[in-house]
Amino acid sequence: MPDAPFYLTTAIDYANGEPHLGHAFEKIGADTIARYQRQAGRAVHFLIGMDEHGQKVAQTAADRGVTPQALVDQVAESFLAMWARLGISYDQFIRTTTATHQAGVRALIARIFERSPDDFYEKAYEGWYCVGCEAFKSEGEIVDGKCPLHPTRELQWTRETNWFFRLSRYQQFLETLLRERPDFCQPESRRNEILGLLAQGLEDVSASRSRFAWGVPFPRPTGDGETQTTYVWFDALPNYLTATGFPEAGYEARWPAQLHVIGKDITRFHCVIWPAMLQAAGLPLPERVWAHGFVNLGGERFSKSAGVKLELGEAIDRFGADAFRYFLLREVPFDGDGNFSWERFEERYTADLANALGNLASRTVAMVEKYCAGVVPATFDAAILAADAADLAAYHAAMDGSRGYLLHQGLEAIWQIVFRANAFVQERQPWTLAKDPAQRAALEAVLGTLVRQLVTVSVALAPFMPAKAEELWATLGAPAAGHEAAARVAFATLPSIDPTGWSVTKGAGLFPRPEPKPATA
Template identity: 45%
Template sequence: MAKSSSFSVSTPIFYVNDAPHIGHAYTEVAADVLARWHRQAGDDTFFLTGTDEHGQKILRTATANGVHPKEWADRLVEASWKPLLDTINISNDDFIRTTDARHKAGVELFLQRLHDDGHVYAGEFEALYCVGCEEFKPKSEIVDGVGPYEGEKVCSIHSKPLELLHEKNYFFKMSAFQDRLLALYEERPDFVQPASARNEVIAFVQQGLEDLSISRTSFDWGIPIPWDSSHVTYVWFDALLNYITARGYGADSENPAAELTHWPAVQIVGKDILRFHAVIWPAMLMAAGLEVPSNVFAHGWLLVGGEKMSKSKLTGIAPNEITDTFGADAFRYYFSRAVSFGHDGSFSWEDLAARYQAELANGFGNLASRLLAMNVKYYEGRVPEAGTETAADAAIRELAARATEQADAHIDRFAIHEALSSIWELVDALNGYITEQQPWVLAKDDAQRERLGTVLYTVTDGLRVLAELLHPVIPAATAKLWHALGAEETLGELSEQPLREAGTWGRLPAGTQQHPLAVLFPRIETEGDSK
């Protein structure tokens, strides 16, 4: 992705048929890290997330719980989905609900335009439907059932029987966009990422596209088709439009796109919904004469015990199960660092605890507390003055600049895990530098006073660099460190620091008064710890 002065990003909008698990939170954190990075770098940034509240799955869940689907959606949004954003410290600029009036208005205008321009027609349809996926399944995702479902056709994703539906529906002429989509993938090879996802999408489209059923008549929980109220809009067609209705599409009924801003955007999605976002969605936009997304990036699944998380299999883990013990920063760091973004990742409590202790508590937190304690002990809690630079000092200074540049390049490629790896080279280097330079030994010799100041200044400004670079990932801990370094009084708010200039050396003035630092990552007692 080319560097620009603006950055717009969206997560998928999530079904409100149940409470969120860490797979949902993982997507939110990834998008949030990207948004925070670009926002702090000075880019005009917009970050959208929200909830998908229509369709048969929501209707059945609400009915099973004895409430109207809107009441069910309101309950889940307020009790579970919006609180999730606070639990993991998400900085979204907007939250769209498909039951919002602004969304309904935009969907109706979009549908009417496609209908008026000849992209929609009436027809009959019979196919196997998965309520869990809210999708008429392609042959590649229909398998024979086993066990209690033997003799039935089941969804390969949900392993539940498919329903044979026969309806008179309205259809979107998606097949007409096959060649334009293939041209898009060829002309913009980075449009769908990673490469494995791009190859999958191209192969799917090359097999031939069928027209898409965009309405349902067997239930009424959805947005009515504007020219035929006996039909409601197919939930995916409705939901995909959130990305533009939240950005102003439809605000002007005479010219629906007049108020559209922060578009096109990067779409961060799970790989299981890639086809909707990389095939159906751009075809819809092409038909309406609108720009396609900037990028569609499909991340992998979070696996627990080797399987994708599932509420029905009792492998879904609520985010607060982690944050209540380890905190939001640790949650954000772990899923940004431990999972190669774009591939499947395995979660384990053991790995989380080990990384928390080794990398956050010992690696970063202990580095900060040791440095500030030495500045108190040897320089009355002020930033010492640096003297003559040696090769060892220069190596840290050069690494700080290099880590900043590399991390920014990785973020531009959505490689969040690689950005953290580059930044952590500076954490490890500073720990090694302290061990080698032995400031506690230098402090015993008055003749080494200048050298002591240089060593401690090098670590101090190195921590200033780390606070800036790590702020998009661990915002709470870095804000505490920034205050303790005295940087607020001299440089201003941490979130306002020009992130791409973080590696510019010597920004923290000598003599700056520093402040006490609470433990950034407290020790976590585990069952194996002695009492």
């Protein structure tokens, strides 16, 4: 639906450390979805941001001898710098420490008090609390006395009297939601996990905390007059709503969101607590939650506390931001887990980018310059382009949300076109055709086909590798109107963009081959 709104969000990042591989994977994936939807003509609003409240932030600030606000200001700047480096095309960056967000959180809670007055109640509670998750853990969620997601942290036994949210009331509502709207929680493996959680029965959850003040004040004091702090998840989840301007007039123009992109470890917050809160407030639910998996490093899940980490800057420096974006989304399924290794990164870069695509572009442009005076011929091989069209259809099916957001499959489909183009070169050998004047028409058809294939690849790759796709687009002599604008116009009709008469320009090479490693004794 061209011009239809597409409000896309990611999980806001917790402000107690530097951006890491998991953060980058999520933002790159969501950015690719946003760019694809823009090409399709959707009115995209892409939200990212920082989750800046909670006990963990307060503890980290105390450990560093700074105020919590000073800490989150510094961390936010490091995240913003990283997203700029990776080309994340967000439209809005929200921080939960802003006055507008805090007002929106309090308004949402007040609205629940007004519309569902029995949903909040006071309760004395005790249990194991994981500061890493900012969540209480049931016995079934504890393994060997530890939280499985934060095994280096000690669980804290906590006794408090808090405001609780009557989540158990929404058991049937959530079961009906997942049954009648199976696309609400995707992929299917994550939906099945939530259904399994619901089958165990829901317990009410704490909505406020009493032992620290770094957060949004809860709108109502407890019965003994104590002002408490809003529990961090009741502060963080509403960011998607407060970013629209809620509760001010006009927020409905953007809400509800079309897509929340999150990690699989927080699916239950987004597919259980968040829809229950919205239902209690009488507000529309988001259309879809997509929960991606983890990027493992050397077979282990990334964990700063466990010492499993990767310096993002080093990874980007290795072959550039676009190559890093490509590797993550080609190697790691966006519906499951995957691995990062330096060896595999170099293999993918050399085989896919330097040899397959980079060499194809370089020699195609060189041959058009040599044999056609740099001007793209009008003729082409219709059978080859028809085969490309089938792969392009597979690309769209993986990218447009109709079957989910299978970005890795989108890249696989593009590379089928790249591989076909390279095979076509080897089969037809245009350098041989050029030696025989009688084969002039055949030569021009080969080169015209190759340029058209590269045009298709350039447009389809733009969501994944925006800078390199733009560079390829310019090398092919495309109109100066701009890659994104031209691609948007032609998006639905690829591979029928007609590059006849374009003047190619040989550049420095899209993906230089890695320097050979020095021999070891």
